[in-house]
Amino acid sequence: MKRLNILFMGTPHFALPSLEQLHRSEHRLAAVVTQPDRPRGRGKQLSPSPVKQWALEHGLPFLQPARLKEGSFLRQVEAIAPDLIAVVAYGMILPPELLQLPPLGCINLHASLLPAYRGAAPIERALMEGAPETGVTVMYMAEELDAGDIILQERQPIGFTDTAGELGERLAQAGARLLRRAVDEIAAGTARRIPQDHSRASYAPPLRTAEERLEWTDDALSLHNRIRALNPRPGAYTTYRGRRLKIWRALPADAAGGLLPEQVEPGQIASVEGGRLIVAAGGGSYLELLELQPEGKRRLGAAEFCRGYRPAAGERLGD
Numbered sequence: 001m002k003r004l005n006i007l008f009m010g011t012p013h014f015a016l017p018s019l020e021q022l023h024r025s026e027h028r029l030a031a032v033v034t035q036p037d038r039p040r041g042r043g044k045q046l047s048p049s050p051v052k053q054w055a056l057e058h059g060l061p062f063l064q065p066a067r068l069k070e071g072s073f074l075r076q077v078e079a080i081a082p083d084l085i086a087v088v089a090y091g092m093i094l095p096p097e098l099l100q101l102p103p104l105g106c107i108n109l110h111a112s113l114l115p116a117y118r119g120a121a122p123i124e125r126a127l128m129e130g131a132p133e134t135g136v137t138v139m140y141m142a143e144e145l146d147a148g149d150i151i152l153q154e155r156q157p158i159g160f161t162d163t164a165g166e167l168g169e170r171l172a173q174a175g176a177r178l179l180r181r182a183v184d185e186i187a188a189g190t191a192r193r194i195p196q197d198h199s200r201a202s203y204a205p206p207l208r209t210a211e212e213r214l215e216w217t218d219d220a221l222s223l224h225n226r227i228r229a230l231n232p233r234p235g236a237y238t239t240y241r242g243r244r245l246k247i248w249r250a251l252p253a254d255a256a257g258g259l260l261p262e263q264v265e266p267g268q269i270a271s272v273e274g275g276r277l278i279v280a281a282g283g284g285s286y287l288e289l290l291e292l293q294p295e296g297k298r299r300l301g302a303a304e305f306c307r308g309y310r311p312a313a314g315e316r317l318g319d
Contacts, residue, residue, distance in 0.1 A: 001026070001188045004104070007082035009033040011049045014168055015088040017176035018109055019054055022086065025180055027187065030080050031061040035091055069095050077101055084186060086179060087141065099141055104186055106141040109175045111168070113137060113153055115201040118146035123168050125204035126158065127229035130221065133157050134167070136175035138182040140193060147201075149193035151182045161251070163231040207234070214238045216267035216318050220252035220285035235293075238267075238317045240309075245317070246293040253278050253288035258313040267318045272311055275303030279317055 004027040008019055011034050022029050032055045040047040048056070055062040065073035074097055085106040087094065099106050112122035113135040119125075126134045135155040142148035154174055158167060185191035207230070214223055214236050227250050230236040235246045255261060255278060258271025264280040271278040277289045293299045300308070 001184060002083075003027055004083040004183065004187050005030050005081060006183070007031055007033065007077065007080055007085045007102070008051075008088075009085060009090040009094075010051045010088040011035045011091045012089050013050045014111070014172045015051050015090075016054055017172045018086070018088045018179045019051060021176040021180040022183065023058065023060075025183065027183060029060065030082060031063060033063045033065070033090070036064045036066055068092060068098055074098065074101070084183065086183065088175070088179065093145065094141060096143055099143065107151065107179075107182060107186070108139055108141045108146075108148070109179045110137045110139065110146055111171045111175065112204070113155065114139060114146060114150060115196045115198060117204040118201055119204040120206040122204040123164050123171065124207055124229040127162065127164055127167065128225050130225045131158055134171070136171050136178055138175075138178050139196075147196060147198065149195055151185065151191050151193070152178050154178050161228065161249075163228045163249075165232040212236055214247065214318065216279070217282040219283040220281040220287040223281055223287050224250050224252055239319055240294075240311075240315075240317050242319070244295040246295075247289055247291070248293060248299060249291040250287050250289050253286045255280075255286050264314070265316075267316050269311055269313050269315045269317070271313060272306055275306050277302045277306055277311060 006022060006027050006029055008022060008029060010019060032051055034049045034051040037046040037048050039045065052062055063073065063076055082102045084104040085102050087106060087108040094106060110122065114137040117125055133155055135153055137153045138151045140148040140151065156170060156174060182191060212230060212234055227236045227247050231248050235248065237244050237246045239245060255270050257273040261284060264270050266280050266282050268280050270280045270286055279287050279289060281287045290302055291299055292305050
């Protein structure tokens with residue numbers, strides 16, 4: 001097996017397991033490309049990406065181009081002379097000039113079973129739609145978004161209560177192992193190229209700010225799926241007593257005591273008995289809120305929230 005000179009491109013925590021796998025492999029990890037430092041946190045201080053932080057800790061050269069088409073950046077990549085570019089959640093589309101540069105091409109780890117969920121938010125969209133399974137794909141990159149030939153895929157089941165954070169961690173670990181295997185196969189000359197069936201493609205566009213607000217006319221299962229898809233970032237919210245209230249965990253539920261079905265409308269609290277907070281949703285369904293975060297406060301379990309705020313049956317969320 002040939003020892004490859006690899007340029008890695010990635011930005012968030014999701015990319016770190018893949019970076020670790022390539023660092024421990026027989027191949028040479030020549031440098032890392034990651035996005036420029038961004039303002040983060042309450043103070044909006046410029047902070048490095050997780051991938052840049054990893055590169056600093058391991059003494060690995062890194063590049064942070066503002067634009068991938070910049071001549072200075074492309075010349076730097078040419079000087080590195082990578083045999084292969086491996087991309088994991090970098091966050092920008094690679095231009096043709098970069099795709100054509102390494103002799104063995106560019107490969108990408110994507111968090112779905114392509115051609116399903118092409119795009120920026122495959123984990124979140126799979127959860128929102130209540131998909132029973134998803135997976136990871138390593139593919140050769142093409143100019144069209146997530147449309148390149150498949151090298152390897154691995155399926156992963158989705159649990160009913162999985163959040164985007166929990167599912168993302170599992171996919172990051174599984175994807176890292178798959179990426180290393182794909183790199184080894186490319187080095188050995190045994191990697192397959194399986195064309196995607198473009199007629200079966202579906203898309204996972206970026207999350208929109210408007211999607212963070214819960215619409216209580218949606219049924220309880222849809223609300224549950226949206227809440228877990230937005231956990232841990234950016235979080236789903238409603239309003240309560242005029243202030244924003246984030247909902248981090250919830251489950252569809254049967255009405256348990258409190259108001260009768262004909263007495264409540266979507267968004268009204270149906271029951272607070274026994275520290276359980278149950279809210280009416282669309283289609284005659286009910287959602288039990290399990291973990292909440294009042295604006296400016298810490299996260300609270302339902303029982304603690306009920307003790308502190310004393311919600312009453314008939315009060316409305318989303319006012």
